[in-house]
Amino acid sequence: xxxxxxxxxxxxxxxxxxxxxxxxxxxxxxxxxxxxxxxxxxxxxxxxxxxxxxxxxxxxxxxxxxxxxxxxxxxxxxxxxxxxxxxxxxxxxxxxxxxxxxxxxxxxxxxxxxxxxxxxxxxxxxxxxxxxxxxxxxxxxxxxxxxxxxxxxxxxxxxxxxxxxxxxxxxxxxxxxxxxxxxxxxxxxxxxxxxxxxxxxxxxxxxxxxxxxxxxxxxxxxxxxxxxxxxxxxxxxxxxxxxxxxxxxxxxxxxxxxxxxxxxxxxxxxxxxxxxxxxxxxxxxxxxxxxxxxxxxxxxxxxxxxxxxxxxxxxxxxxxxxxxxxxxxxxxxxxxxxxxxxxxxxxxxxxxxxxxxxxxxxxxxxxxxxxxxxxxxxxxxxxxxxxxxxxxxxxxxxxxxxxxxxxxxxxxxxxxxxxxxxxxxxxxxxxxx
Numbered sequence: 001x002x003x004x005x006x007x008x009x010x011x012x013x014x015x016x017x018x019x020x021x022x023x024x025x026x027x028x029x030x031x032x033x034x035x036x037x038x039x040x041x042x043x044x045x046x047x048x049x050x051x052x053x054x055x056x057x058x059x060x061x062x063x064x065x066x067x068x069x070x071x072x073x074x075x076x077x078x079x080x081x082x083x084x085x086x087x088x089x090x091x092x093x094x095x096x097x098x099x100x101x102x103x104x105x106x107x108x109x110x111x112x113x114x115x116x117x118x119x120x121x122x123x124x125x126x127x128x129x130x131x132x133x134x135x136x137x138x139x140x141x142x143x144x145x146x147x148x149x150x151x152x153x154x155x156x157x158x159x160x161x162x163x164x165x166x167x168x169x170x171x172x173x174x175x176x177x178x179x180x181x182x183x184x185x186x187x188x189x190x191x192x193x194x195x196x197x198x199x200x201x202x203x204x205x206x207x208x209x210x211x212x213x214x215x216x217x218x219x220x221x222x223x224x225x226x227x228x229x230x231x232x233x234x235x236x237x238x239x240x241x242x243x244x245x246x247x248x249x250x251x252x253x254x255x256x257x258x259x260x261x262x263x264x265x266x267x268x269x270x271x272x273x274x275x276x277x278x279x280x281x282x283x284x285x286x287x288x289x290x291x292x293x294x295x296x297x298x299x300x301x302x303x304x305x306x307x308x309x310x311x312x313x314x315x316x317x318x319x320x321x322x323x324x325x326x327x328x329x330x331x332x333x334x335x336x337x338x339x340x341x342x343x344x345x346x347x348x349x350x351x352x353x354x355x356x357x358x359x360x361x362x363x364x365x366x367x368x369x370x371x372x373x374x375x376x377x378x379x380x381x382x383x384x385x386x387x388x389x390x391x392x393x394x395x396x397x398x399x400x401x402x403x404x405x406x407x408x409x410x411x412x413x414x415x416x417x418x419x420x421x422x423x424x425x426x427x428x429x430x431x432x433x
Contacts, residue, residue, distance in 0.1 A: 014042050028063050028072075045416045056413075057244065061094060061399050062235045069315035073233060074098070082322040087228040087392075088112060088198050091170055094233055094399040115171035116192035116201065118179075119149040126183045135180035135387045136265045142176050143169075144258035154252040156405055165253040166398045173394045174198070177387040178205035184383065199225035202391070207379065219333045220378060223326040227371050230319040231389055233396025234312075239263040239270070243397045244404050245413040253401060260397045261390050270393075273372035274385040276307035280341045280348070280372075289347055297357055307369030308352055309362065316364045323370035324349075330374050345373050 010021045010033050019042050022034040032055045035046050048054045063072045071078040074093050081090050085099075092100045092108050100108060125142050146168070147154050153165035179189050182205075190205045200216040203224060208214030234240070242263040246256040264270035283292050295303040310317050331342065349365050352358045375385055404410055 012038075012042070014044060017042070026058075029065070039416075045418070047418055051241070051415075056236065056241065057404065057407075059236070059400070059403060060097070061403060062233045062396070064235050064312055066310075066312045066314045069313050069318050071234075071318045078230065078318050079322055082226050082229050082319070085229070086197075087225050087232070090229050090232050091395040094395055095166065095402065111167050112171045112198070113194050115168050116175055116194070118172055118175055122146075122149060123179075123189065126179055126189075129183065131184065131186060133184070135177065135184055135383055136261065136390070138180040138183065139176055139387055139390060140258050140262050140265070142180070143173070143261060144255055146172070146254040147252045150254070154254070156247075156250060156252065162253070162402060162405065166402065169253065169257055169398055170395055173391045174202040175205060177384075177391050178202060180387060181206050181380075181384050184381075197221065197225075199228060203378075206384075217333065219329050223330050223374050224378075226322060226326050227374065227388065228392040230323060230367055230371075231392035233393070233399060236400075237269070238266070239393065240397060240400050243401055247401050247404055248410065248413040250412075253398070256401055257394060257397055260393070264390055264393065265386060270386040270389045272306065273368040273375070273389070274382040276368050277341070277372040277376055277382055277385070279306045280344050283344050283348075285340055286343050286347050289344065289351070293351065293355075305348075305363070307372065308358065308365055310366045313366070315362055317366040319367035320365055320370060323367050323374070324365070327370045327373050327377075330377050334377055339377075341376065342373060345369070 007025055008023045008031075010023055012019045012021055019038065021038065024032045024034060026032065039045060046054070061074065063075075064070065073081060073090065074097055076093065076099075081093075085093075088109050089100065089105055091112075092105060122142065122145070125145055126138060129138050129141070150165070150168060153161045153168060155161045175192055182189050188210060190208050190210075192201050192205060196204060196216065200221040203216050203221060204214055236244075239260040243256050243260040246259040247253075251259075267275055283289060292303065292305070295301045296305045349369070352363060352365055358364070372382075372385060375388065376382075380388070
């Protein structure tokens, strides 16, 4: 951030002393008070658990306005990208800052397609896991191990190696996720096919078997592409911040992305759509919905409806509208409207859009509500929901990683603390305690 963007200052008074703190004005969003020199000048820290009011970086990739329900990638609204674009074009946009020309897009897609295979020796890594290992556990291990197989793209000071690592991660993540799934169900690995688009290739690696031909339905492929697109990046969330913090130490890109996957695994982050589907199954049938609605409204009941509302979006989730359209298309295609879980989902959706309680509290169905329905209808087990999220979010992590590495002002992350422990005390020998 350039100092010439300072247009005003904030005055802070501590023990009668005044300190002037620069205020920066972004292109979008609230102003930011610069406290970088506060500790040196006033010997105090700021206190912000969860960093929910702290801008840890300046970025030009993604902007979210939670009050308006707005999500922009490089300035483009997410609903326009999901409707008119496709995942690899959005990847290019996030990585390079502009929509590609036809030639640039063709070149980018060719580079990604040519890197989808894994080093053959990596197959032994999968076989080292128990068959009942969670696919996310496998992905954390395998992605982290990529630094042991691709030595020619681990030097973060080399722009070309950063570029190669970026392409490799975007290209190979679907292969890793699909192989983790195949391993968990005891089926043979299916290799990627270069004649398929990104989403179709992922579906064929997950659901085809060597014994028979498999054709990817274009509606399912489009729905999967939208899931990838709608989850590609989401500003400075927990996993993205994890990637940035890991990369600030100079760690190689594969280790940094593995750290992001580990963070995404948490149920409060990437596991939301899995939790939503498990809730729908817990409700079971439509006639039990009133009981659970009443429990959700009871402040003394720990039950919470998953898939409604969003921590960031105080209005509606802009991704949900597009995801709902895909959910309707997939359910119509597969003809499984008599599924009890899906019947519960549709009835809950209807109630959420008409019940005054939901409307007043702005508890609209979010992207996790619809994506969980789609993935379940496609035949994915809930254990694969978060790995699919990781495939989609990889490009966001990489874009944020590249932006940070290329920032000349980058420094290693070092959060401070409000220490509440014991003061200095002398060691006492064990026999005297």
